[in-house]
Amino acid sequence: MGAVMVQPGGDISEIARLMEVFNQATEKLSRSYIRIAELQKELAEKDRKLNRKTRLEALGRMAANLAHEIRNPLGGIQLYASMLRRDLAGDAAKVQVVDRILAAVEGLDRLVEEMLDFGRDQEPRRVPTRLSAVVDSALDLARTALEANRVGVVRRVEGASVSLDPEMMRRVFLNIVLNAAQAMEGGGTLTIEGDASAVRLSDTGPGIPPEILEKLFTPFVTGKAKGTGLGLAIAQKIVEAHGGSIEASNNPEGGAMFVVKL
Numbered sequence: 001m002g003a004v005m006v007q008p009g010g011d012i013s014e015i016a017r018l019m020e021v022f023n024q025a026t027e028k029l030s031r032s033y034i035r036i037a038e039l040q041k042e043l044a045e046k047d048r049k050l051n052r053k054t055r056l057e058a059l060g061r062m063a064a065n066l067a068h069e070i071r072n073p074l075g076g077i078q079l080y081a082s083m084l085r086r087d088l089a090g091d092a093a094k095v096q097v098v099d100r101i102l103a104a105v106e107g108l109d110r111l112v113e114e115m116l117d118f119g120r121d122q123e124p125r126r127v128p129t130r131l132s133a134v135v136d137s138a139l140d141l142a143r144t145a146l147e148a149n150r151v152g153v154v155r156r157v158e159g160a161s162v163s164l165d166p167e168m169m170r171r172v173f174l175n176i177v178l179n180a181a182q183a184m185e186g187g188g189t190l191t192i193e194g195d196a197s198a199v200r201l202s203d204t205g206p207g208i209p210p211e212i213l214e215k216l217f218t219p220f221v222t223g224k225a226k227g228t229g230l231g232l233a234i235a236q237k238i239v240e241a242h243g244g245s246i247e248a249s250n251n252p253e254g255g256a257m258f259v260v261k262l
Contacts, residue, residue, distance in 0.1 A: 064119025067112045074112065078105045114230040118219060122241035124165035131199065131262075132159040134166050135192055138173035145178055150187035151203075160196040162262060164242055172235040172246070176201050176258045179231070183256065194260075202257040207250040216248050 085098040135157050139146070146153065173192075180190045183205030191202045208216060215221050217236045222229035232248075239246045244262045251257050 061119060064116055067115035067119065070108070071112050074105060074108055078102065078109070081105065111230075114234065118230050118234050118237070122168065122237050124168055124238075124241050126163045126165055126242075128161045129164055129166045129169075130159045131162050131164075131194075131196060132157040134164070134169050135173055135199065137166075138170050138177055139192075141170075141174050142177040142181060145181040146190070149181050149185050151181050151184050152189045154189060154191045154193075156191075156193040157199060158195040162196045164262065165238075168238045169242070172238050172260060173199075173201070175231040175235045176260075180205065180256070188255075196262065198259055198261045200257060200259050202251060202255060204255045207254060208248060208256050213248065213250070217246070 081098055081101045085095055085102070088094045088098060132155075135155065139153060139155070145151075177190065180201065180203040184190075184203055188204040190204075192199065194200050212221065217232050218229075219233040220229040232246075236246050239260055239262075242262060244260065246261070247259045249257050249259075
């Protein structure tokens, strides 16, 4: 075999330098690809949110217009049914039928009001507010439903002051609490914990059906036998108007969890 010729030291050093430059360039290129993939993902998410926002705005306008169209004749039905009830005061059986009509009208009126709420632009009137006080106010309003379904509440919410609209945020928490109470008809526990940045509400109910979970905040989508499917859509709109977000998931150990990020 012939002898192996060793290149002069200068050539080896140059090759090593070129390899180092090549490795650095490869590493930068790899990081660039990763960043491009991240930007593409962010862009797709922003595009999805923009499309959803546009669709919801159009749906909100349509719902508001429809609600106005329904409200006028609905008021007439309620007025004439009330007059009829007064005239039939001596006939208990007929009064009962009229009462059913009035109850149905009241249910439709609540639906119309929710449709109008969903169609309105949410403009929070922010004031320094203790978040724990807002949660407690929502629990007070939901007390009857919680007691009726034997639902216990564990509350661990810090009393830090936050700039928010107390009435609007109370409606958000009230909606989630009432949903939890309805989900735990046989009894259970609702745990509310958090601070000024986020509040988590977890229940021990059956959880959210998978087919409903992904579209839970979509208007008119509900997993309840009775419900308009607008409550959580309005709650999301309120939270987003505050610059926050609301998420729903199922706990691994069972039950549903909502996270309100402020």
